[in-house]
């Protein structure tokens with residue numbers, strides 16, 4: 001019985017994906033490759049910081065309008081959303097590209113090098129697409145063009161989400177995926193599934209890397225405020241030492257990882273990055289503060305670690321005669337690839353990139369705000385190779401020497417286009 005079921009599934013799977021990759025879509029992507037690279041160069045040369053992507057948004061909106069796509073601008077401050085209806089009714093799929101650059105001064109010697117200077121947190125800085133979001137924009141602009149010219153192949157609706165501030169809004173401002181969702185980007189028409197990609201400087205061109213389930217970490221920032229009782233440094237019995245309590249809490253936090261977290265499920269990290277308290281050698285101060293970050297890849301582990309950190313802070317401070325509070329601020333949720341959707345779309349990735357060029361990879365402890373969409377609807381987020389052929393090493397993202405090879409873009413356009421068609425046209 002079990003064997004029969006497997007066979008039935010395989011037959012159905014083969015029928016549903018028999019036409020992929022569509023040779024006309026492949027040809028259309030190849031025909032616009034030079035144009036996509038040109039867009040990328042232009043955007044790379046004119047980067048804009050998070051929530052300040054005014055010119056970038058204008059270029060995107062103009063392109064989408066020229067394709068006859070219904071366009072909404074100023075979504076989540078500078079975001080652009082395009083809606084393309086296929087010739088036939090069906091589901092709604094969203095495709096997302098993030099559009100912001102970083103306060104990094106470019107050190108590359110390129111004809112399209114960024115010379116842009118701006119102000120970030122009161123300081124003058126160079127601005128650079130040092131995370132490769134310029135490639136995401138160009139890839140999605142190309143995908144929009146191909147799909148707009150092939151509505152006769154589309155059963156359903158495509159929503160193009162060009163999202164600002166993935167790297168985080170400036171202090172005191174809202175932004176990014178969370179604000180887009182708050183402003184209704186996943187509603188009317190309601191999105192059934194979402195796809196997104198991230199270019200990667202250390203993955204060879206032509207390669208797609210993916211992982212089902214937890215792919216990038218939930219990023220939490222935390223602050224522990226410890227209340228003691230001030231006294232002379234020579235007479236600790238006269239007060240309550242918040243520095244000593246801080247040490248106990250840090251130790252307690254690490255025991256949550258090493259003794260309580262099932263690290264066979266996923267890794268997890270707690271880092272205390274800052275300790276402050278006290279003024280001089282012979283005073284035991286009144287208060288101390290710890291600031292740090294938590295990284296998790298599994299929703300249950302995330303819940304356990306946050307609960308236990310709270311109990312550790314409050315309980316340990318109390319045990320030593322003081323008190324403590326802990327506050328968490330979520331920077332991203334878990335970038336969690338829906339298991340069923342990943343299984344459904346994996347044949348498309350393999351058909352487009354070639355079986356040998358699709359790699360199953362480990363999770364990373366970095367964060368991505370695409371995760372917020374995935375908390376609302378099933379989503380698939382994958383990595384696209386951007387390392388030039390022949391290279392074995394690459395400068396990391398967010399650095400002045402970061403580079404992406406133009407040859408990586410074509411596979412991005414092909415994959416996003418084909419994922420859309422295969423998802424919407426699946427029986």
Ligand SMILES: [Zn+2]
Pocket residue numbers: 131167397398
């Ligand atoms: Zn980044």
Ligand SMILES: [Zn+2]
Pocket residue numbers: 131132133166198
């Ligand atoms: Zn990025």
